[in-house]
Amino acid sequence: MTEALTAKNIVAGYVPDLPILRDVSLSAETAKVTVIIGPNGAGKSTLIKAIAGLVPVASGTVLLNGADITNPAPDRMGDHGVAYVPQSDNIFRSLTIRQNLDLVLRKAGADGPARLEALYRQFPPLAQKQRDKAGSLSGGQRQFLAVAMALAIKPRVILMDEPSAGLSPKAAQEVLEHARALTEAGVTILLVEQNVKQALRLADHCYILADGRNQIDGPAADLLNDPVVGQIYLGGKRMAPA
Amino acid sequence: MIGVLSYLVFFATVASILSIAVLGLNLQWGNTGLFNGGVVAFFGAGGYGTLILGGTPQADHLGGFDLPYLIALLGGMVIAGLLAWVVGILTLRLRHDYLAIATFGVAVAFENLMRNAEGLAGGAKGLRGFERPLRQALGDGFTYNVLFLIFTVGLLIATYLFLQRLIRSPFGRLLRAIREDETAAQSLGKTPARVRLTAFIAGSVIMGLAGGLYATFYAFISPQDVLPILTFQIWAMLIVGGAGNNKGAVMGAFLIWGAWTASGWALSRFAPLDVQLYTGSIQFILIGVVIVGMLLWRPQGLFAEKLVVSQSGRA
Amino acid sequence: MIQNLVDGVLVGSILSLGAIGLTMAMHMLRFANFSHAELLSIGAYSALVFDGLFSALYPPLANAIGPLSLTWALSLATILAMAITGASAVVIDRLVFARVRAKGGELSMVFASFGVAMIIRNVLGLIFGLQSQLYSKDIVFAIVISRDPFLLIKPDQVFSLIAALIIMAILHGVLSRTTFGYALRAVAENPSLAQVSGINLKRMITLIWIIGGGLAAAAGVFYGLSNQINPVLGRDLVLPIFAATIVGGIGSIYGAVLGGFLVGIASNLALVILPSGYSPSVPFLIILIVLMIRPTGLFGEERA
Numbered sequence: 103m104t105e106a107l108t109a110k111n112i113v114a115g116y117v118p119d120l121p122i123l124r125d126v127s128l129s130a131e132t133a134k135v136t137v138i139i140g141p142n143g144a145g146k147s148t149l150i151k152a153i154a155g156l157v158p159v160a161s162g163t164v165l166l167n168g169a170d171i172t173n174p175a176p177d178r179m180g181d182h183g184v185a186y187v188p189q190s191d192n193i194f195r196s197l198t199i200r201q202n203l204d205l206v207l208r209k210a211g212a213d214g215p216a217r218l219e220a221l222y223r224q225f226p227p228l229a230q231k232q233r234d235k236a237g238s239l240s241g242g243q244r245q246f247l248a249v250a251m252a253l254a255i256k257p258r259v260i261l262m263d264e265p266s267a268g269l270s271p272k273a274a275q276e277v278l279e280h281a282r283a284l285t286e287a288g289v290t291i292l293l294v295e296q297n298v299k300q301a302l303r304l305a306d307h308c309y310i311l312a313d314g315r316n317q318i319d320g321p322a323a324d325l326l327n328d329p330v331v332g333q334i335y336l337g338g339k340r341m342a343p344a
Numbered sequence: 345m346i347g348v349l350s351y352l353v354f355f356a357t358v359a360s361i362l363s364i365a366v367l368g369l370n371l372q373w374g375n376t377g378l379f380n381g382g383v384v385a386f387f388g389a390g391g392y393g394t395l396i397l398g399g400t401p402q403a404d405h406l407g408g409f410d411l412p413y414l415i416a417l418l419g420g421m422v423i424a425g426l427l428a429w430v431v432g433i434l435t436l437r438l439r440h441d442y443l444a445i446a447t448f449g450v451a452v453a454f455e456n457l458m459r460n461a462e463g464l465a466g467g468a469k470g471l472r473g474f475e476r477p478l479r480q481a482l483g484d485g486f487t488y489n490v491l492f493l494i495f496t497v498g499l500l501i502a503t504y505l506f507l508q509r510l511i512r513s514p515f516g517r518l519l520r521a522i523r524e525d526e527t528a529a530q531s532l533g534k535t536p537a538r539v540r541l542t543a544f545i546a547g548s549v550i551m552g553l554a555g556g557l558y559a560t561f562y563a564f565i566s567p568q569d570v571l572p573i574l575t576f577q578i579w580a581m582l583i584v585g586g587a588g589n590n591k592g593a594v595m596g597a598f599l600i601w602g603a604w605t606a607s608g609w610a611l612s613r614f615a616p617l618d619v620q621l622y623t624g625s626i627q628f629i630l631i632g633v634v635i636v637g638m639l640l641w642r643p644q645g646l647f648a649e650k651l652v653v654s655q656s657g658r659a
Numbered sequence: 660m661i662q663n664l665v666d667g668v669l670v671g672s673i674l675s676l677g678a679i680g681l682t683m684a685m686h687m688l689r690f691a692n693f694s695h696a697e698l699l700s701i702g703a704y705s706a707l708v709f710d711g712l713f714s715a716l717y718p719p720l721a722n723a724i725g726p727l728s729l730t731w732a733l734s735l736a737t738i739l740a741m742a743i744t745g746a747s748a749v750v751i752d753r754l755v756f757a758r759v760r761a762k763g764g765e766l767s768m769v770f771a772s773f774g775v776a777m778i779i780r781n782v783l784g785l786i787f788g789l790q791s792q793l794y795s796k797d798i799v800f801a802i803v804i805s806r807d808p809f810l811l812i813k814p815d816q817v818f819s820l821i822a823a824l825i826i827m828a829i830l831h832g833v834l835s836r837t838t839f840g841y842a843l844r845a846v847a848e849n850p851s852l853a854q855v856s857g858i859n860l861k862r863m864i865t866l867i868w869i870i871g872g873g874l875a876a877a878a879g880v881f882y883g884l885s886n887q888i889n890p891v892l893g894r895d896l897v898l899p900i901f902a903a904t905i906v907g908g909i910g911s912i913y914g915a916v917l918g919g920f921l922v923g924i925a926s927n928l929a930l931v932i933l934p935s936g937y938s939p940s941v942p943f944l945i946i947l948i949v950l951m952i953r954p955t956g957l958f959g960e961e962r963a
């Protein structure tokens with residue numbers, strides 16, 4: 103049981119004096135799906151962005167396989183083997199599908215064409231529409247492109263921010279199942295979700311955040327039926343001071 | 345001795361006139377956050393307006409309404425205000441960098457118009473036919489200049505006091521609110537667009553006053569007086585003095601004008617003759633360096649804005 | 660009138676080259692750079708210096724190419740001038756704009772750009788003198804293309820147009836076929852996603868200055884070929900180049916190209932009705948009209 107990604111006592115926010123995360127810790131186990139859930143404003147997206155280097159971390163550490171990657175340069179995360187899929191605006195609309203993929207594959211060198219082929223096999227609709235501008239895709243197809251772009255760099259860890267947002271239930275299910283399947287290939291998945299039931303069914307471990315702090319965490323299967331989840335969402339129960 | 349004194353009077357007069365213009369810019373930029381890249385157009389509108397309204401009839405251009413001086417001065421201010429109203433309606437809702445470009449363009453177009461429209465304002469030859477007020481009574485000498493200086497300083501003090509009261513008034517608080525956070529101000533039911541337009545017009549009217557005084561002082565105005573360099577000089581004065589701060593604005597004006605005239609004098613006195621051709625270039629470089637230097641070293645200005653307390657803490 | 664149209668296309672190509680760099684910088688760094696046009700002056704004067712140097716070092720280079728007044732020396736000098744101007748743009752950003760950005764914010768950068776423009780313009784005047792200069796002392800006769808309607812074109816102007824179009828075609832190729840081009844477009848569309856996709860923003864900004872400066876230098880040389888070189892070359896082109904970026908939409912390179920031609924043509928066609936003294940005001944009128952009708956321009960979009 104190794105921990106691929108660990109965050110310890112993170113205090114972070116967009117503006118130095120206004121921390122959104124007040125003290126958050128979590129671990130994502132290697133080749134497992136770890137999901138973060140919680141009410142709006144809990145700081146879930148902020149946590150993912152802080153790990154990716156887009157939000158400054160005021161105090162606390164982020165470790166990747168033991169190495170300290172707190173406050174990284176966001177453009178170097180790919181070199182560390184970490185990919186980040188934002189919730190919205192996660193593809194370049196003015197570029198074609200092919201150009202989007204070529205862009206993220208540019209550091210792959212000679213391996214590029216092979217990886218492109220593999221991605222097209224995994225996502226046939228993208229191959230078909232490769233000359234279309236990404237902005238013309240449907241919501242679900244855009245999400246697949248975003249995931250494909252993340253996979254292009256052969257990451258060991260993928261951070262995903264609400265991958266099912268705005269998608270039909272069927273498309274949402276496909277995306278989450280796809281994420282599950284990736285762990286079989288050894289990839290660690292850390293994702294934020296609003297779609298609690300679907301996410302808990304497919305995840306291994308779950309953390310609940312509220313008001314910028316940890317509330318409870320545990321195996322996803324256990325939390326699936328635990329009434330405390332609902333209570334935290336409705337604001338009644340808090341396990342940690344705000 | 346009289347020579348030095350006379351020169352000081354001259355210096356103080358021009359510096360005071362420019363101070364008035366800087367105060368107008370401070371209202372627009374320091375208090376309201378509006379970027380006026382065409383200050384010289386409103387200054388010029390006031391200057392040309394005053395001379396056209398107050399001058400004797402001329403054969404080759406508009407003007408010669410021969411109105412009493414104070415009316416002519418006021419008329420110049422009104423013309424500046426009208427120009428600001430038109431420009432403001434068209435441009436104030438733009439993003440700040442678009443506003444900078446648009447107002448800069450206004451100034452270019454204004455100078456262009458004044459240079460070409462001979463029938464309107466004498467074209468490149470400039471406007472003539474204006475006699476300084478009370479000239480016949482007081483003559484052209486030292487006495488006149490001192491009295492004119494007193495007149496100008498009086499207007500400067502009046503403008504300063506007016507603006508200080510404006511800042512402390514509800515309108516002033518509104519300006520600050522809009523400058524800091526427009527959405528919040530809007531939620532309070534105020535229309536930011538109207539308020540900004542009012543501030544823009546008011547500032548431009550003040551610039552028009554300065555322009556009118558300037559034209560009066562020289563009894564002449566031409567396109568050479570409304571070139572972009574004047575906009576940059578006035579901006580430099582505000583940046584050096586401290587945006588948002590009326591006292592800083594006046595100090596900045598005197599400092600920069602002092603540096604400008606001192607550098608001009610030093611170059612004409614000490615520089616070899618063939619370098620003097622480049623006096624203008626050297627001065628322009630100095631102004632550029634001052635602007636860039638201040639922004640890098642002390643962007644809030646030498647006399648930075650003290651936070652204004654809106655209401656006293658007493659219960 | 661056809662003469663005006665042709666003149667408009669010719670000057671338009673110069674405006675396009677100048678506008679491409681400006682639109683990229685304005686979009687990425689969010690400030691109206693009043694000193695961009697001075698890069699054209701730096702380019703024109705650099706080329707002048709190296710033209711003289713190369714001609715002196717190796718006299719055969721001073722021969723004109725064909726019917727043009729352009730010499731081999733000047734051609735080489737232009738390429739060198741593009742590199743120098745690109746480097747100058749980066750240096751100016753490092754020395755001034757990046758530091759003002761860190762300290763003050765976007766509006767301070769606009770003031771700073773006024774200051775930088777004045778410094779560059781007048782330093783050039785001090786170094787090279789205030790008088791107008793030409794690349795070539797040869798008298799180049801314009802060729803009469805047709806007598807009715809009367810149409811006069813200088814070979815140098817045709818060369819400038821073709822060279823400008825070639826440069827733009829190369830740029831188009833880069834943008835549509837290379838991953839560097841994709842990276843440039845990605846950064847313009849969504850800087851944070853670009854970072855997350857592995858693109859180093861600081862390096863891209865440096866490259867944007869280099870490209871913008873290089874293109875501006877070419878524009879400056881072409882302008883100097885068709886007109887003359889003097890310290891106010893940049894200052895006179897500030898408004899037209901801004902007009903081109905606004906017409907095209909800030910952030911759109913293709914918009915800047917189209918905008919340049921539109922402004923050039925419109926400015927010259929306006930001379931059919933307006934007295935020529937008013938031509939500096941035409942770009943301003945164009946800006947006003949565009950900002951009233953369609954502020955985002957032809958292809959502009961808000962940044963993500």
